[in-house]
Amino acid sequence: xxxxxxxxxxxxxxxxxxxxxxxxxxxxxxxxxxxxxxxxxxxxxxxxxxxxxxxxxxxxxxxxxxxxxxxxxxxxxxxxxxxxxxxxxxxxxxxxxxxxxxxxxxxxxxxxxxxxxxxxxxxxxxxxxxxxxxxxxxxxxxxxxxxxxxxxxxxxxxxxxxxxxxxxxxxxxxxxxxxxxxxxxxxxxxxxxxxxxxxxxxxxxxxxxxxxxxxxxxxxxxxxxxxxxxxxxxxxxxxxxxxxxxxxxxxxxxxxxxxxxxxxxxxxxxxxxxxxxxxxxxxxxxxxxxxxxxxxxxxxxxxxxxxxxxxxxxxxxxxxxxxxxxxxxxxxxxxxxxxxxxxxxxxxxxxxxxxxxxxxxxxxxxxxxxxxxxxxxxxxxxxxxxxxxxxx
Numbered sequence: 258x259x260x261x262x263x264x265x266x267x268x269x270x271x272x273x274x275x276x277x278x279x280x281x282x283x284x285x286x287x288x289x290x291x292x293x294x295x296x297x298x299x300x301x302x303x304x305x306x307x308x309x310x311x312x313x314x315x316x317x318x319x320x321x322x323x324x325x326x327x328x329x330x331x332x333x334x335x336x337x338x339x340x341x342x343x344x345x346x347x348x349x350x351x352x353x354x355x356x357x358x359x360x361x362x363x364x365x366x367x368x369x370x371x372x373x374x375x376x377x378x379x380x381x382x383x384x385x386x387x388x389x390x391x392x393x394x395x396x397x398x399x400x401x402x403x404x405x406x407x408x409x410x411x412x413x414x415x416x417x418x419x420x421x422x423x424x425x426x427x428x429x430x431x432x433x434x435x436x437x438x439x440x441x442x443x444x445x446x447x448x449x450x451x452x453x454x455x456x457x458x459x460x461x462x463x464x465x466x467x468x469x470x471x472x473x474x475x476x477x478x479x480x481x482x483x484x485x486x487x488x489x490x491x492x493x494x495x496x497x498x499x500x501x502x503x504x505x506x507x508x509x510x511x512x513x514x515x516x517x518x519x520x521x522x523x524x525x526x527x528x529x530x531x532x533x534x535x536x537x538x539x540x541x542x543x544x545x546x547x548x549x550x551x552x553x554x555x556x557x558x559x560x561x562x563x564x565x566x567x568x569x570x571x572x573x574x575x576x577x578x579x580x581x582x583x584x585x586x587x588x589x590x591x592x593x594x595x596x597x598x599x600x601x602x603x604x605x606x607x608x609x610x611x612x613x614x615x616x617x618x619x620x621x622x623x624x625x626x627x628x629x630x631x632x633x634x635x636x637x638x639x640x641x642x643x644x645x646x647x648x649x
Contacts, residue, residue: 258636259291261345263336263360265352267296268306271503271529272475273554274376277439278351282309284629293343295336297329297356312339314356332359340367347636352377353407361410370639372632373411374437375425377404378572380479380549401428408432412639415632417552418573424551435645437635439552440628441620445534446561448617452538461527461536467498468603469540470567473533473555474547476505476526481546481569483514487592488599490518497603499524500540502533537562541609542602548589550574561620563613567598583615 262282266275278294286292286308293310302313314336316329329335336359348364349372350357364371379400405428408414414434416422422436455465463469474480482501489499501511501524508526515524530536537543543559548571550556556566556577566584568574578584585602588594602609638645 258640259344259346260285260293260349260636261339261343261347261360261364262292262294262349263351263357264294264296265354265356267294267311273439273552274351276554277374277376280440280442280625281349281629281632283307284625285633288629288633290633293339293345295339295356295360297332310343329355332356333363336360336363340364345369347372347640349374349632349636350407350411353404358407361407365410371411372635372639373408373414375404375408375414375416375421375434376551378424378549378551405429413635413645415635418576420573420576421551424572433645435635437631438623438628439554440625441554441557441561441623442625443561443621446537446558446620447534448563448613449534449538452535454539457532457535457539461500461502461525461530463500463525463527463539464498464522467496468542468606469498469500470542470544470599471500471502471536471540471559471564472544472546473502473530473537473559474505474545476501476503476508476511478507478510479547479549480505480507481548481590482507482511484546484569484590484592484595485544486511486514486518486520486524488595489520489523491592491596492600494600494603495523497523497599500527501525502527502530502536504529533558534562537564540564542567542584542599544595544599545569545574546589546595547574548572553577557620557623560616561623563617565602565609565612566616567595567602577619579615579619583612583619 264278268279282292282294295312297316298313304311314329332355340363347370350360351374379397409431415437417439419436422434426434458465485499512526537559543564544567545553545556546569548569551573568578568586569589570586571589578586585598587598635645
């Protein structure tokens with residue numbers, strides 16, 4: 258198949274959508290398909306990476322709002338040229354922003370089949386809208402209508418989990434929507450007893466002797482790292498260190514918050530981690546405080562490395578946790594509750610190995626290989642005008 262994938266973000270961005278699109282495109286290419294990814298970029302781009310053709314559409318940076326964001330100048334013209342040259346059999350969009358919107362309209366004009374994967378929640382943009390609390394219902398309604406105006410034009414939609422699919426369905430999506438995991442590379446993320454835990458910790462300035470709670474992800478406001486920092490300020494013991502790994506627009510803000518809370522060496526900001534599997538195998542508990550996760554690839558990668566997890570009880574994160582078996586859920590935004598569970602996990606040190614094994618078992622369903630095969634099957638069904646199954 259000749260598959261055109263459109264997205265607002267791609268490599269080298271490290272957000273969940275970009276990681277999924279890279280994995281999907283390269284996985285499909287490895288299975289013999291011709292794949293082109295179109296996305297906004299700072300300048301026009303036409304090259305290949307890992308057998309995937311990349312078409313960067315000339316755009317201007319929205320760095321003042323978010324470092325990974327670009328807005329295209331004239332996406333319709335560029336998209337039309339891509340269709341003319343590539344002649345795709347099927348189209349797969351990842352969002353409802355200008356490049357994907359133009360892609361949907363052009364595909365419809367050419368009577369091509371379209372798949373749409375949704376990675377969006379209004380909460381993703383909420384931290385960047387001043388005074389939102391006064392207009393939140395109207396804000397949510399407007400942003401969902403904006404999304405649905407595009408997605409109701411595609412043939413079949415997918416979302417990362419059953420919860421994510423139901424969320425979009427409740428907003429008024431009129432086409433079939435199926436849960437399909439983003440997938441994780443289990444060949445890369447797995448328990449590795451050969452990892453030199455002490456050396457890995459020292460490499461990133463992490464205390465080799467303390468119990469480490471690790472957050473990995475974009476260090477942006479919607480990830481709610483502030484909840485973990487406040488939780489650490491409530492814990493009256495010095496054998497715990499919180500590690501925040503990743504880059505993001507709110508990194509300075511969270512570092513200033515840590516200073517104002519006098520956390521000192523009890524919290525460590527590492528920046529980007531190039532050897533993430535090693536770090537995951539070197540820490541004790543993974544934690545994700547975000548209230549806007551439709552799946553959480555970072556949490557699944559930690560689970561695949563057999564880590565116990567402490568996640569916010571929000572959106573799709575509860576699907577990843579059986580409380581008491583592979584970790585716990587805390588009340589979203591509640592630092593006191595997070596602190597209580599952090600201390601509980603520390604006191605259950607003898608249970609970490611059992612919890613880690615339970616996490617590992619849960620992660621197996623989300624293998625990247627399974628995800629690629631599910632999407633390949635979906636493309637074939639849609640092209641054959643056959644109704645897709647309720648679960649890929």
